[in-house]
Amino acid sequence: MSDRSQLIETGKPFQFDTERDAEFERLVQRYPTRESMILPALWLTQEQEGWISAEAIAYIADRIGTFASKVYECATFYTMYNLQPKGKYHICVCRTLSCYLLGKQEIVDYLDTEIGIKPGEISADGKFSLEEVECLGHCGTAPVVQVNGEFHENMNVEKIKELLATLK
Amino acid sequence: MADMVKLSVNGQEVEVESGKNLIDALGAVGIEIPHLCYHPALGADGNCRMCLVGIEDGRPPLVPACKTPAQEGMKVQLDTDKIKKIQRDIMELELINHPIDCPICDQAGECSLQDYYMQYDGQTSRMNVPQVLKGKKLDFGCGVIHDQERCVLCARCVRFTRQVTKTGELGIVNRTDAARVNIFPGRPLDNRYALNVVDLCPVGAMTSKDFRFKQRVWFLSKDKGICHGCSKGCNIFIDHNREKYKDDIIYRFRPRLNEQVNGYFICDEGRMTYKKENDGRITQAKANGDNCSNEKAVQSLKEALGHASKPAFLVSPNCSMEQIVAVKKLASQHSATVSGFSDGYIKPGDGDDFLIQDDKSANRAGLELLGIDLSKATFDALVEATDLLIVFDNDLSMSLDEAALSALAGKTKIAVVGAYDSPLVGQATFVYPVASYSEYSGTVVNADKVVQTFDTAVVKNDPLEDIVAVAGLLGGEISDNNQAWKEIKVSVEALKDVEPEMIPEQGLALTVDEGSDDAA
Numbered sequence: 001m002s003d004r005s006q007l008i009e010t011g012k013p014f015q016f017d018t019e020r021d022a023e024f025e026r027l028v029q030r031y032p033t034r035e036s037m038i039l040p041a042l043w044l045t046q047e048q049e050g051w052i053s054a055e056a057i058a059y060i061a062d063r064i065g066t067f068a069s070k071v072y073e074c075a076t077f078y079t080m081y082n083l084q085p086k087g088k089y090h091i092c093v094c095r096t097l098s099c100y101l102l103g104k105q106e107i108v109d110y111l112d113t114e115i116g117i118k119p120g121e122i123s124a125d126g127k128f129s130l131e132e133v134e135c136l137g138h139c140g141t142a143p144v145v146q147v148n149g150e151f152h153e154n155m156n157v158e159k160i161k162e163l164l165a166t167l168k
Numbered sequence: 169m170a171d172m173v174k175l176s177v178n179g180q181e182v183e184v185e186s187g188k189n190l191i192d193a194l195g196a197v198g199i200e201i202p203h204l205c206y207h208p209a210l211g212a213d214g215n216c217r218m219c220l221v222g223i224e225d226g227r228p229p230l231v232p233a234c235k236t237p238a239q240e241g242m243k244v245q246l247d248t249d250k251i252k253k254i255q256r257d258i259m260e261l262e263l264i265n266h267p268i269d270c271p272i273c274d275q276a277g278e279c280s281l282q283d284y285y286m287q288y289d290g291q292t293s294r295m296n297v298p299q300v301l302k303g304k305k306l307d308f309g310c311g312v313i314h315d316q317e318r319c320v321l322c323a324r325c326v327r328f329t330r331q332v333t334k335t336g337e338l339g340i341v342n343r344t345d346a347a348r349v350n351i352f353p354g355r356p357l358d359n360r361y362a363l364n365v366v367d368l369c370p371v372g373a374m375t376s377k378d379f380r381f382k383q384r385v386w387f388l389s390k391d392k393g394i395c396h397g398c399s400k401g402c403n404i405f406i407d408h409n410r411e412k413y414k415d416d417i418i419y420r421f422r423p424r425l426n427e428q429v430n431g432y433f434i435c436d437e438g439r440m441t442y443k444k445e446n447d448g449r450i451t452q453a454k455a456n457g458d459n460c461s462n463e464k465a466v467q468s469l470k471e472a473l474g475h476a477s478k479p480a481f482l483v484s485p486n487c488s489m490e491q492i493v494a495v496k497k498l499a500s501q502h503s504a505t506v507s508g509f510s511d512g513y514i515k516p517g518d519g520d521d522f523l524i525q526d527d528k529s530a531n532r533a534g535l536e537l538l539g540i541d542l543s544k545a546t547f548d549a550l551v552e553a554t555d556l557l558i559v560f561d562n563d564l565s566m567s568l569d570e571a572a573l574s575a576l577a578g579k580t581k582i583a584v585v586g587a588y589d590s591p592l593v594g595q596a597t598f599v600y601p602v603a604s605y606s607e608y609s610g611t612v613v614n615a616d617k618v619v620q621t622f623d624t625a626v627v628k629n630d631p632l633e634d635i636v637a638v639a640g641l642l643g644g645e646i647s648d649n650n651q652a653w654k655e656i657k658v659s660v661e662a663l664k665d666v667e668p669e670m671i672p673e674q675g676l677a678l679t680v681d682e683g684s685d686d687a688a
Contacts, residue, residue: 002346003302003342003346003348004341004342004346005341005342005346005348005350007353009353054352054353054354057352058352058354058355061352066336067330067335067336067337067339067352068336068352068355069326069329069336069337069338069339069350069351069352069355070336070339071352072339072341072350072352073339073340073341076341076342076343077341077342077343
């Protein structure tokens, strides 16, 4: 497991946009304590910005009224929170059993030769980033690829080529 | 007295307090259960698994002792092969990535990991892969330096900042073998009790910037004392050492458990007052404005006192009960009044609801018990009439500004019988250096009216006299603590049947008070 504790500072203050702000206020009603909002608030941030900065963590802590160290703990514990900027198109390739057996490696290798990025990297133009993730829960249609959260099932090299052509 | 229960440990019957967890209950009768994460002030966390014990009653094979209350008839197993194996395995896991830097680690000598390695592990490392490297000497603020590689992730420090100070600066970030204690960037430790995490840390991960690399802990003499930093009277250990060819020096104060007074902790400011004991002390005696030997100074002061038409006495709210009665007696022999004016020792609003008090003196309540007048009006009247003001360790520069101090010195001769240097000393005609509270024994009464005694901790190469003895040298009838106690018993109604040896370790509460803090 790698060290994720080095947060990136943008130098700009963070805040939720109107939509996420409303969503935060709606969700906070659901829980017995405001601290329960740490994970949902981190998700909202990631949805809005694509990743989570040091400023965003401080904002969430202050907004919830908890210690920044607690939000920091959660954000670094769960690997699905991105703590670094991602490409315009963030590609997640599932690497768990079914997808592995049905050829996820060919897809990852193809992306390396085609775009020139390995898992964990971001392309020089900032357009693409690639990550291998654990089971996405679509084993029946493996291998699966997620682009900005959208599922693409039964993937192979042919289909990923077509998919890339649509991503401008 | 709490209820007692009988249980058996390794087949041997013992009687322990009921309701306490096994670590505390058995610990009280001298049976040690190893633990890293449990601390009585922070509760059971159950993360280190070092305290696993067997209970023969059909429970799951092993339970953590920190979360298991002692019960009647319990059969506790501490030394089965299975438990020994688990202890060894846990130690092996803890030490996988632990740097073996004991020779340069400040914790060496008081390190749980080091002790437990010798007691429960003692095997050579089987690791042949590179260790996980983490952050070293991270400055967490408030004088706390953190070494992430030494950390065993017991979370005591994290729990302390969340449960006790409620400031929550620390957290454990990442997971698995990358997990480490850290502050959130830009939000360092910022509370007045932060250095307690250094004491809480069972290993050398948290060290004090002030103390690190100064002394090996096994060279330190650890004597009991009472902090004189404020009127809480926190119990402390005075850790001092006389290095070869040098003088006895204090290297640190550490909190000492007293549930009636301070619990397990002390504040950082109080902890740092040890520096006042080492440095900034009065070293040079003066008589009639000229430097001289101590003997000469006390002789000339005695003569001056004999010739003074109207001497006046000022004691410090830090003086012990014994010192005050000795000075009071001396004053009464000269028909003089004793003032305790020390408004400058009080910093309104500085205290909090935990340990820190507004009043930065140790024995103001004692002054009140002995009927010393603390008012400025009395002091002013006294100064107006006097031709010799003898100040016993009271730093008047805290209560009076520079102009008032000079005006005072212009009006009357000043004699300082004190331990600490201050602007007043420069204005004094007579100066006589005396012992400070780490060097004498005495009694103080804290803000919650708890009477506490303390003994001499530090013996300097050239020991200075205590104010009680100085009062005797100046012709006072009281010249030692025994005589002083007889007088205290007469003067203080609440102490009329109390002998110093009757005052318990936890202190004697004079009132059934509601003010004393619980043990955190």
